[in-house]
Amino acid sequence: MIPDFPDEPEPSERRHPLNSLWRLRRYLHPYRSRMIYMLVLAGIATAASLAVPRLIQAVIDGPISNGDTTGLWLLGGIVAILGIAEGVVVWLRRYIQAKVALGLEADMRSDLYAHMQRLHAGFHDRWQTGQLLARATSDLGSMRRFLAWGLIFGLMSIVTYVAVVVQLLTLHLWLGLIVAISAIPLFIVARNFARNFIAASRAVQDQQGEVANIAEQAAQGIRVMKAFGRAPHIQANFDEQANILKDLSIRKMTISAKSWALFTVIPNTTLAIVLVGGVVSVANDSMSLGSLVAFVTLQLMLIWPIEALGWIIANGNEAMTAADRVQDVFDTEPSIVDPENPVAVDRSTITGHVRFEDVRFQYEETDTPVLDGVNLDIRPGETLAIAGTTGSGKTTLVSLIPRLYDVTSGRVTVDGIDIADMRLTDVRTVVTMAFEDPTLFSMSVRENLTLGRAEATDDDIDEALRVAQAEFVHDLPFGLDTRVGEQGLSLSGGQRQRLALARAVIVRPAVLVLDDPLSALDVHTEELVERALASVLSGTTAIIVVHRPSTVALADRVALLENGTITAIGTHRELLETTPAYAEVLSAEAEEVTA
Structure with missing residues (x-):
């Protein structure tokens, strides 16, 4: 059974997901110059692509109509040069964009991990590990895709739409107005899509955390599951939660599919009207054939940004809800912190x-x-x-x-x-x-032992192992350099305890x-x-x-x-x-x- 989406609280009681995303804008600051480069490059690519239809108009109304092959080759060469230039610019923009995107995600993940380490033990007692893992992985991925890709693409789509509509109005006023007016139903569809999608997206992301939590617990408790023969029970529980995730995802994609269908139908219907009106205008000599071809070519340039509008809105909503979930962690202030004026402590004098x-x-x-x-x-x-x-x-x-x-x-x-x-x-x-x-931890025995005292010598390690009766480590395949499995489950319970005791002893605390x-x-x-x-x-x-x-x-x-x-x-x-x-x-x- 699919759980109903929770009712949204009153605006005064909730933190809007957009505010959460806005609060994380600080991560964009180190990349401002690169993002400006991306916008400039995107602008150059857009300008080059917008120039092509005008050149096609000039080719049709000029050399083709007049039979001028010399002019045809010249204009064709310019179109080819513009195409190559656009390809180079797009490649360079995407290269910079990829570096920015991965840098953003790495910065956010590092800060999130560091913040979770500062939070007191009570926080980790209450929060499910799977939910934290989902926030540190899939949620940050959603934010990265929007901040580094969707945001830039959305801005350039708006610029492209406005620039194309202006050119269409100059080519033919009435046909241009038809295209401009088609933006109204597109806006209504986009608004309704955003309103419905944000709740669906939050539900899916929360459920992803539940599934991740069950998987993580099953991996850690695999021995208990097998010992008690409860694998089928855990499997049934996992399947139930996975099916809920599937159904929620289908509901989310259904919302997207309906909107994307309208994003496709509206511009294609508008194109059909323009083609009929354009043919009539050419027949009445109120519009040249080259202008009609340029008009249609420019209008076709709008189809992809309009159809991609659904992806941008969906990606933006996922990023907002992801930011809201991540902000849940960032907004939890560490309750155990250093004092404002700490007392200096000399370890050598502590009794x-x-x-x-x-x-x-x-x-x-x-x-x-x-x-x-x-x-x-x-x-x-x-x-x-x-x-x-x-x-x-x-x-x-x-x-x-x-x-x-x-x-x-x-x-x-x-x-x-x-x-x-x-x-x-x-x-x-x-x-x-x-x-x-x-x-x-899933690291070598030596690294586990020196976790609290990295500068410990081999003599210190040997003494701690002797005290804890943990000399068995020398019989492991690679001795102190043997890597223990996750949670140290490759060792017995007694061996793990003795290593943990040796780790404490080696610090030589007061x-x-x-x-x-x-x-x-x-x-x-x-x-x-x-x-x-x-x-x-x-x-x-x-x-x-x-x-x-x-x-x-x-x-x-x-x-x-x-x-x-x-x-x-x-x-x-x-x-x-x-x-x-x-x-x-x-x-x-x-x-x-x-x-």
């Missing part, structure tokens, strides 16, 4: 003293705070474990330290400096985080945040990693989210997180003796691990 001072945090889409008045003091060089039931907010708590999210109220400090007063680059040099679900990075390891490997990690943590402040009781062995103290706040803190033994809730949490975690 890693972390404090949570009455910290509260609430996700934008929820009404209930996840953290409600957290106070915590983590001493320099201390290893603190965060324990709590599933969903208690442990990962959210530690994600505040590297500013993946910002506190709703309160503050987080490192060595007494509010992290909100530091540059983001400084924060993420001081603080490094390893996640339970590690993400590896504060190391570990969100249960050992959950996928077997007991023997976990013990080896913990022993090696203990030596690394001796001089580093570490905050470890505990999902397995065995991980508590790394901690000097443990903090229990309940109902959004820290309810108990002490050594593992102390909490077992004094806090029944802590023992219950460990028992629940142990049951989950063995289940």
Whole structure:
């Protein structure tokens, strides 16, 4: 079933797509001179093509009528020269146009990608990846085609139409007026086409994002699909969305086809009237044969711009709706940014003293705070474990330290400096985080390991691999230069976790945040990693989210997180003796691990 196009909101409530396209005009500024060259070249080509009908008139009314073969060759040569010149100019214009078009698209895509990287994690939690991919690919392609091709072609089509009509009026007033008046129904058709097409175009582009999202999720979750035998279900879902896209596209093309048909019928009907009227005028000696041929030749020059008017309008509407969708992303302001007057931070002097001072945090889409008045003091060089039931907010708590999210109220400090007063680059040099679900990129092992510290030496890499028990990389086909597959799926879960841990260790941060990075390891490997990690943590402040009781062995103290706040803190033994809730949490975690 095809979804109905949404009703357009009142003008005061909506951002018109044309405004979105206009706001992106800044990308044209670096190419202004080249676009002027294109317009000049297009003008030269148009002038050359407009001169040909007049020369044909001169040939027919002159050398042909008078039997002057010398004059015929002269005028024929001029026509040939003009044709060759027009071809050269058109080639040069299209060459420049192609460079401008691809440059525009590259600039927009680079800025869009950079802007998405600046947006906070909450934005990416809410937005579907497929929708973002559609905006960065097909939508930018639509904008590029219009800004570099459709816009220039549209302007030159208008200039050509006006110039031809003026010449037609000078050749024969009444026949010229008939052609000029035919612009009225063309304008009405174009207006109705633009009005109907813009909603259809937005619906198709949104649905393209849905299809891209399903395809992207299916590619990433192919193992889960196969393991659960749900490939037919996912296929059915994809087919359903693909069929909706097909039906929406057919509806869009139906609107285009009706308009294009009228764009063809109106000028051809006008041409038929002109031919009849022209023949009568020639018979009455009110118009020469050469003038009639020139008139018809000029009028034929209008058919292509008029028929292409549908393409220009369609392309323009697609570009406007694409710009509107892209502007949705650009209009989302980064909420986690550098302060106006950042505090200078010298990494060599940071000891890693972390404090949570009455910290509260609430996700934008929820009404209930996840953290409600957290106070915590983590001493320099201390290893603190965060324990709590599933969903208690442990990962959210530690994600505040590297500013993946910002506190709703309160503050987080490192060595007494509010992290909100530091540059983001400084924060993420001081603080490094390893996640339970590690993400590896489709690049070499070495590139993945040195992602946070590009200048790391081979000795640094070897030490990090030893700590994370990840020396297995040397047995890969090309060692450290082996390229891992997307998401690192060519490796096991434990191998991915160990590489992610090594990547965090290699940065040598003052504060190391570990969100249960050992959950996928077997007991023997976990013990080896913990022993090696203990030596690394001796001089580093570490905050470890505990999902397995065995991980508590790394901690000097443990903090229990309940109902959004820290309810108990002490050594593992102390909490077992004094806090029944802590023992219950460990028992629940142990049951989950063995289940």
